Amino acid sequence: MEDYDSLKIENLQLKKQLRAYEELALTDSISGLPNKNVLLEKLEQESTLSAMMLSIDNFETIGETFGMKFSDSVVREVAKLLNNFLADNVYLYRVDSGEFVFVIDGEHNYQAEDIAQGIKSFFDIYPIEHDDIEIKVTFSIGICNCEKDVMLKNSRIAMNEARSLGSNRYHYFSKDDSYILNQEKNIYWMNKIHNALMNGNIVPYFQAIRDNKTGKIYKYECLVRILEDGKVITPWYFNEAVQMTGLMTNLTKTMIDKSFRIFSNREEEFSINITQEDLKEEYLQSFLKHKCERYAIDAKRVTLEILEDVEESAAQTVYTQLTSLKEDGFKISIDDFGAQNSNFSRLLQMPVDYIKIDGQFIKNLETSIQSRHITEAIHSFAHKIGAKSIAEFVHNDEVLKIIEEIGIDYSQGYLISEPKDRPL
Numbered sequence: 001m002e003d004y005d006s007l008k009i010e011n012l013q014l015k016k017q018l019r020a021y022e023e024l025a026l027t028d029s030i031s032g033l034p035n036k037n038v039l040l041e042k043l044e045q046e047s048t049l050s051a052m053m054l055s056i057d058n059f060e061t062i063g064e065t066f067g068m069k070f071s072d073s074v075v076r077e078v079a080k081l082l083n084n085f086l087a088d089n090v091y092l093y094r095v096d097s098g099e100f101v102f103v104i105d106g107e108h109n110y111q112a113e114d115i116a117q118g119i120k121s122f123f124d125i126y127p128i129e130h131d132d133i134e135i136k137v138t139f140s141i142g143i144c145n146c147e148k149d150v151m152l153k154n155s156r157i158a159m160n161e162a163r164s165l166g167s168n169r170y171h172y173f174s175k176d177d178s179y180i181l182n183q184e185k186n187i188y189w190m191n192k193i194h195n196a197l198m199n200g201n202i203v204p205y206f207q208a209i210r211d212n213k214t215g216k217i218y219k220y221e222c223l224v225r226i227l228e229d230g231k232v233i234t235p236w237y238f239n240e241a242v243q244m245t246g247l248m249t250n251l252t253k254t255m256i257d258k259s260f261r262i263f264s265n266r267e268e269e270f271s272i273n274i275t276q277e278d279l280k281e282e283y284l285q286s287f288l289k290h291k292c293e294r295y296a297i298d299a300k301r302v303t304l305e306i307l308e309d310v311e312e313s314a315a316q317t318v319y320t321q322l323t324s325l326k327e328d329g330f331k332i333s334i335d336d337f338g339a340q341n342s343n344f345s346r347l348l349q350m351p352v353d354y355i356k357i358d359g360q361f362i363k364n365l366e367t368s369i370q371s372r373h374i375t376e377a378i379h380s381f382a383h384k385i386g387a388k389s390i391a392e393f394v395h396n397d398e399v400l401k402i403i404e405e406i407g408i409d410y411s412q413g414y415l416i417s418e419p420k421d422r423p424l
Contacts, residue, residue, distance in 0.1 A: 033079050033093055033100070035093065050112055051102065051155045054099065057137075059097060075094070081126070116170040120139070139168065142155045142161065142171055155173065157173060158174075185241075186241045189237060192238060196227075202251060203258065206223070207221050207223060212408060221270070222259040224255050226238065248275050253287065260297050264297060271304070272304055274304050275306070279318045284304075288325070305333040336356060336392070357379070362413070363395060366398045391411050
């Protein structure tokens with residue numbers, strides 16, 4: 001009898017444990033909401049549904065700024081407040097770090113829109129507070145009432161479309177959304193890039209850089225192109241896709257090898273574009289040394305061009321590598337300076353030989369006094385830190401004359417030379 005009672009108790013305990021495990025498997029541990037497993041089961045069971053996906057705007061920034069504990073508290077508080085928008089036919093799930101999904105029984109677009117507007121209005125008034133920190137939470141919201149097997153995918157597409165239009169917005173899914181068209185374009189170019197790399201169709205083109213004092217060609221910039229069926233394709237078409245594929249370093253290595261091979265039989269200096277991805281991989285120093293030895297190229301002939309807008313998290317690694325490369329003899333150039341978030345103080349930390357003034361200022365020199373003032377300021381700053389200045393986008397004689405009046409050291413642009421498949 002005692003054995004029977006003992007076995008009965010054990011079975012009850014086991015059932016409780018199983019129920020606890022089942023509940024754990026179906027419940028998001030942070031928000032307490034049903035998780036994605038429950039959502040997928042819901043989509044399987046119901047015939048007619050509409051969905052609304054919400055993503056907390058700048059959620060990653062919240063975590064990086066205040067820490068994981070704070071971002072978890074934001075999720076808990078948001079989940080609690082979103083529960084206020086539930087109804088008999090409305091269900092809420094947490095599917096990812098800062099993402100939630102409402103599911104509505106029936107094709108009630110008007111109901112989804114009412115909920116989206118209500119959420120926007122509510123969170124505009126009520127900020128989230130934790131540990132004496134107060135932040136305003138906004139959402140990018142995507143609404144979809146399409147087939148169940150693509151409902152989550154299309155809701156996410158609509159949400160991404162809303163985010164691309166700016167934070168704190170909602171958007172209905174449409175097959176004509178720019179996000180979809182952009183993704184289709186990127187997939188097309190991803191395939192092109194893979195094929196170009198495999199078939200050796202990534203090629204350097206060369207644009208001359210003029211010494212403004214002597215009027216002679218001083219060096220060349222090596223520019224990446226895809227050569228396909230006699231057509232020359234510029235990075236304007238494929239640059240975003242390259243970044244998405246993770247093939248940027250493959251592209252750079254190909255450009256280094258082919259450019260070095262061509263200049264092994266010449267005497268001019270030349271420049272190669274490198275990216276943050278290349279510097280993060282930390283392969284450049286050994287790779288460049290190997291190519292210099294293979295093609296008998298003096299490192300002093302090679303300039304490495306990098307955009308100035310270095311991510312803060314990678315800044316120290318980038319600066320350390322650039323300093324080592326400079327010690328090896330390579331020259332360093334900052335490309336497109338003046339564009340976007342250029343930072344003069346950051347340049348003081350970098351071993352810079354050249355500063356290339358962004359073309360948006362150069363192309364308007366003859367008509368914009370503001371562009372001239374900015375150009376003069378960048379040129380003056382370059383000389384003060386011991387660097388030379390290069391003007392990009394020099395496209396007519398009047399612009400060249402102004403550049404020479406300012407005293408800019410070098411010029412690059414279609415007036416000097418269009419990119420060619422061989423150096424001049």
